[in-house]
Amino acid sequence: MVAEAKKREIKDAHRRKKIMKERFKQEENIASAMVIWVNEILPNWETMRTTRRVRELWWQGLPPSVRGRVWSLAVGNELNITPELYEIFLSRAKERWKSFGETGAENDAEDAGVSVADREASLELIKLDISRTFPSLYIFQKGGPYHDLLHSVLGAYTCYRPDVGYVQGMSFIAAVLILNLEEADAFIAFANLLNKPCQLAFFRVDHSMMLKYFAAFEVFFEENLPKLFHHFKSYNLTPDIYLIDWIFTLYSKSLPLDLACRVWDVFCRDGEEFLFRTGLGILRLYEDILLQMDFIHIAQFLTKLPEDITSEKLFSCITSIQMQNSNKKWAQVFASLMKDSKEGDKNSPALKS
Incomplete structure (x- = not known):
């Protein structure tokens, strides 16, 4: 003994x-x-x-000390947002919060076709969502060192893009940027990131575009993991059940923060393709477990991934995923789906009548 x-x-x-x-x-x-x-x-x-x-x-993986700067450079600033412009929209957000706080209504009746009720709902949702952002870190909740900062960036964004407003999950993206960048730079990166085609499609809930992204994902799913693909098909388990949350938050809610940042590193390098490649990497990592599960258990498992997931194991699985189908890369497959959709629209009986 x-x-x-x-x-x-x-x-x-x-x-x-x-x-x-x-x-x-x-x-x-x-x-x-x-x-x-x-x-x-x-x-x-x-x-x-x-x-x-x-x-x-x-x-x-990027060294933490240069991560924010590299992300900013890689994401770019196609929208030409300046720190001064951020301050303008932040001031508007503060005015609206003050107005809601005092009267429960806003002075401006309409702005960019967005109703007062919608804007108020956005501001309320921000408040609620911030409290649920990385709760274990205790830095974004009320009284925490980054609470006001996160509130400011999200509030300014709803004023900058009232057509998009606030969508649940945005707080995680903004929070990751705030941890790596100064306030104005975080806002600039946030707005430009959300203006990318994939993010815009998801945050605007553009069903037609989202379905094309899911269809492209399934092409590479079947190519790389045929056994698991057919297992999912047998249960009619579609990508929207698990992919939406992953894409909405860029994996920052689903993966440990340090690992999510490493995913962001390569996402900033490779663009949207890497988000879907990461999803396939996760499925490959847990393939043996998932093959033993039914619909409910798969959905539950993928909604809340194991906390012990490591960078080495996940990136080893991501490396093994080939983003090529019949000599077509992600962008070509997606472009083909877009073209097929347009051809289908042209041949629609509704257009011929």
Whole structure:
């Protein structure tokens, strides 16, 4: 009995030593990568960003100290938003909060075709959603150091894009950006990110576009994981059941925060394709478990993924996912689906009558 205990103690000591060694190696890698990013890549961003060396370094994960800056550069600012413009929309948001607080109604009757009731609902939803954003961190809830900041960014966005308003899940995206960027920069990245075709389709709940994204996803699902694909089909389990939450929050709600940030790193490099590749990576990681489950248990499992999911295991699975079907890449498959849809619209009996 004493010998067994001693054996366990030695085994635990070896395990701890191995973990410490791996952690030390990881810290060394981050430090050396940071030097390369700061001294070589960022000063020569436009010429170096697409080089093989940078792409490989990017895949390994961005050092936290440069993450925000790289995300900003990669997302870009097609909307030409300035910090001054952010301040203007933040002021409007504050006026509306004050107005709602005092009278329960807003002075302006209508703005961009959005009713007062809709805007009020948006502001109320922001308040509710912030309290549910990364609750275990205790930094975004009322009284927390980032509560007001998150409130400001989301409020300003609803004034900037009243046509989109606030949609549940946006708070997670804004929160991740706030953790990595200064306030105005976080807003600029947030607005530009939500203006990308995939995000706009989901946050505007454009059913037609969402169905095309799901259809493209299923093409690569069947290609990479045929057994699991047919298992899902046998239960009529469609991608919307699990993908919507993943895409809405860019995995920041579904995965541990550090792992979600690593997914964001490559998403900023590869665009929307990587969001769907990550989804397939998750399905591959848990394929054996999912094949044993029925509809209800699969839906429950994918809605709340295991908390012990590691970066190494997930990225190993993502690496094995091939985003090519009959020599067509993601963008080509998606473009074909868009074209087929337009052809279908042209041949619609409604248009011929």
